[in-house]
Amino acid sequence: MSVVSRSVGNAFRNKIRTSAVVIILAVAIGLALSMLVANQAVASKVDALKASVGNNLTVNPAGSRGGLGGGEPLTTADLTTAVAVEHVTNVTGTLSVRLSNSAATTATTGTDTAQGPGGGTGQGGPGGGGFGASGTTNLESAVAAGSLGQRNNSNGSTSGSTTDSAVPSFSIPIQATGVSTSATAAGEAINVTSGAQLSDFAATSTQALVGTTLATKNNLKVGSTFTVQDRTMTVTGIFDAGTEFDNNALYLPLAATQTLTDQADQISTLTVVVDSIENVASTQTALTTALGADRVDVTSGSTSLESAISSLGSVQNISLIAFIASLVTAGLIVLLIMIMVVRERRREIGVLKAIGASNRTIGVQFVIEALVLVVMGSVVGAVVAALSSNPIVNALVAGNTSTTGTAAGAAGAAPGGAGPGGGFPGGGEGLTRTRGAFAGAEQLIGTISTSLGWQTLVFGVAGILLIAALGALIPALLTAKVRPIEVLRGE
Numbered sequence: 498m499s500v501v502s503r504s505v506g507n508a509f510r511n512k513i514r515t516s517a518v519v520i521i522l523a524v525a526i527g528l529a530l531s532m533l534v535a536n537q538a539v540a541s542k543v544d545a546l547k548a549s550v551g552n553n554l555t556v557n558p559a560g561s562r563g564g565l566g567g568g569e570p571l572t573t574a575d576l577t578t579a580v581a582v583e584h585v586t587n588v589t590g591t592l593s594v595r596l597s598n599s600a601a602t603t604a605t606t607g608t609d610t611a612q613g614p615g616g617g618t619g620q621g622g623p624g625g626g627g628f629g630a631s632g633t634t635n636l637e638s639a640v641a642a643g644s645l646g647q648r649n650n651s652n653g654s655t656s657g658s659t660t661d662s663a664v665p666s667f668s669i670p671i672q673a674t675g676v677s678t679s680a681t682a683a684g685e686a687i688n689v690t691s692g693a694q695l696s697d698f699a700a701t702s703t704q705a706l707v708g709t710t711l712a713t714k715n716n717l718k719v720g721s722t723f724t725v726q727d728r729t730m731t732v733t734g735i736f737d738a739g740t741e742f743d744n745n746a747l748y749l750p751l752a753a754t755q756t757l758t759d760q761a762d763q764i765s766t767l768t769v770v771v772d773s774i775e776n777v778a779s780t781q782t783a784l785t786t787a788l789g790a791d792r793v794d795v796t797s798g799s800t801s802l803e804s805a806i807s808s809l810g811s812v813q814n815i816s817l818i819a820f821i822a823s824l825v826t827a828g829l830i831v832l833l834i835m836i837m838v839v840r841e842r843r844r845e846i847g848v849l850k851a852i853g854a855s856n857r858t859i860g861v862q863f864v865i866e867a868l869v870l871v872v873m874g875s876v877v878g879a880v881v882a883a884l885s886s887n888p889i890v891n892a893l894v895a896g897n898t899s900t901t902g903t904a905a906g907a908a909g910a911a912p913g914g915a916g917p918g919g920g921f922p923g924g925g926e927g928l929t930r931t932r933g934a935f936a937g938a939e940q941l942i943g944t945i946s947t948s949l950g951w952q953t954l955v956f957g958v959a960g961i962l963l964i965a966a967l968g969a970l971i972p973a974l975l976t977a978k979v980r981p982i983e984v985l986r987g988e
Contacts, residue, residue, distance in 0.1 A: 505869055515870065518834055522827060522874025527881030529823030530957045534882060535890035536816040537953060538945050539809050546805055552774050554781055556767035557794050569792065570763040578787050579769055584780045587770040592675035592754050592763060594631035596725060596747075598638065630670050631758040635724045638669040639714035639745045671711065673725070673747040675754025687748060692719035692734030700752040705730040708744030709737050725749070726757045769795075812893045827874075827961055828968035831867050835972035839863065860973035867969035868962060875958045890945050 509515055556579065558568035571590070579588045676687075679694040687694065687706065695704050705725075707717055712735050717723065721732045730749070738744050755761050771780045777797055784795045839846070849859055 501865060505865070518830070518870055519873045519877060521830055522871060523877035523881060525823050525827040525830060526871075526874050526878030526958075526961055527885065529820050529827065529961060530878055530882035530954070531886040531889050532816045532820035532823060533957045534886040534948070534953055535893060536813055536820065538886075538890055538948075539813050539816065539894070542945050543806055543809050543813075546809075552771040552777055553797070554769040554771060554777065554784060555796050556769060556784060556788065557765075557796070559790075559792055559794050561794075570760070570765065571767060571793070572762050572764060574762075575788055575793070576764065576767055579767055579784060582769075582780060582783050582787050584772045584776040585769055585784075586772050589768045589770075590677055590751065590764040591766050591768070592751055592758075592760065593765040594673050594675070594754060594758050594760070595670040596632050596634040596636070596673050597630035597670050599633040599635050599724075631760065632726045634671060634673075634726075636671055636711065636715050638671055639708075639710035640669045640742060642669050669745070671745060671747060673749055673754060675749050675751035677751040688737050688739075689734040690737045692732065694734060695748065695750055696733070698750040698752060700750075700756040702750040702753040703728060703730050704733045704750060704753075706734045706736050706748035707732050708746045709735055710741050710744040711746065714745075728753075728757060808894070812890070815893060816890070824960060824964045827871070828964040831871065831965045831968035832971060834870070835863055835867050835969050836975070838866070839972045839975050860970075863973045864966055864969045867965055867972075871962055871965040875961060879954055879958075887945075894945060 556571065556575070558570055560568040573590070576588050576590045579585060676695065677698060679696060679698075689706065690709065692706075695702075695706060697704050705723075712718065712732070715723065717732050717735075719732055719734060722729050723732075724730065725747075736744075736748065738746070749757075751764075755763060769780070769784065771777050781795050781797055785793065788795070846859055850856075
């Protein structure tokens with residue numbers, strides 16, 4: 498009988514022990530492969546972030562951010578000027594407006610009926626529903642005002658100013674963003690989950706994309722209609738931006754948004770794509786100079802990007818350490834099992850030596866036996882890794898970003914949110930998540946998808962086999978100390 502066949506047979510000599518060892522090894526190996534896959538997936542995400550976000554600049558009117566503050570709006574002439582700046586490869590303009598519910602606006606009394614651009618109400622306040630709204634819609638907001646909405650959007654009046662009826666409660670406005678391309682808004686992809694992207698970008702367009710929560714609240718589906726001002730709009734697609742707040746929104750064609758809200762030629766934000774990360778700083782300065790430092794604020798995505806990369810870097814370190822620890826654990830398991838096997842087979846080893854088997858032959862037999870166990874554990878472990886790697890990597894990312902978010906919240910966060918076109922005062926009953934720079938980083942990271950490819954599998958299993966072979970060498974070397982005469986005499 499050859500050494501290999503004898504080794505394979507010995508691996509299955511005690512089936513119960515073999516099954517137990519394979520299960521234990523499978524857990525360790527599965528965890529090791531999961532951590533290796535997580536490390537590679539996070540590294541790919543970092544590269545993708547640097548490539549897609551690291552070379553973006555955002556241009557806002559000076560003194561304005563996310564619909565708050567003041568200043569003068571940007572125009573299409575500013576977009577043309579930005580395109581001509583050196584190292585700029587693409588410029589996308591968006592117009593962010595707020596739409597109040599037409600029923601709530603009609604019910605508003607007293608000073609709350611002040612008209613804003615496009616016919617919407619002016620200051621919010623109790624019963625306002627406008628908060629600087631640029632128009633009205635028959636849609637109802639999917640976000641309840643709650644105590645925060647009532648407090649944050651109050652006009653400061655504490656005395657009753659109406660005598661005939663109670664003032665209606667504040668209604669959260671709906672954010673609408675006019676976009677000029679079918680796939681992106683402010684440089685980020687629009688995740689359409691049903692229906693199709695916008696295709697008609699004329700001023701007379703009636704197309705619209707509706708957020709999932711807003712669609713659910715108003716029983717909308719692809720093909721449904723609703724009104725913005727006096728125009729009937731048709732739902733061409735429903736998108737998912739990831740949060741309830743961001744999905745209480747619409748995407749409309751830019752020209753149509755400008756026409757509906759009487760803001761012809763106006764733009765809220767420009768998203769500028771630079772040809773490389775290395776030229777971001779110089780292009781930021783050039784854009785500020787070209788557009789006027791007193792007219793615009795040019796910011797880079799570096800704050801959110803650095804937060805995202807820092808969080809992902811921590812996940813990479815954790816996954817690498819866990820991978821190494823799992824490999825060492827697998828090696829220790831093999832070491833302990835093979836030491837036990839060698840002690841159990843002292844008589845067999847003595848007999849083999851007595852009939853002429855060399856220490857090398859006997860040692861190789863035990864190493865091969867250990868590798869057979871590891872290979873079986875690797876097969877089961879690969880299945881475990883394929884099923885668990887995706888939940889593990891996203892749990893690591895979520896845990897790490899939550900920790901970073903707490904620290905960021907303690908330091909303070911910028912006003913506004915990261916929804917379509919920026920944030921605006923919302924509602925609810927309490928602060929449930931950190932916004933500001935870290936919220937942007939969290940959205941940049943999103944969900945990380947993992948894949949256990951054959952290259953990763955080969956690399957991981959090769960490392961595991963190497964560690965297992967090293968773990969089996971020590972028991973194999975113990976066979977050299979077995980003296981046939983002593984073993985046979987003891988029998």
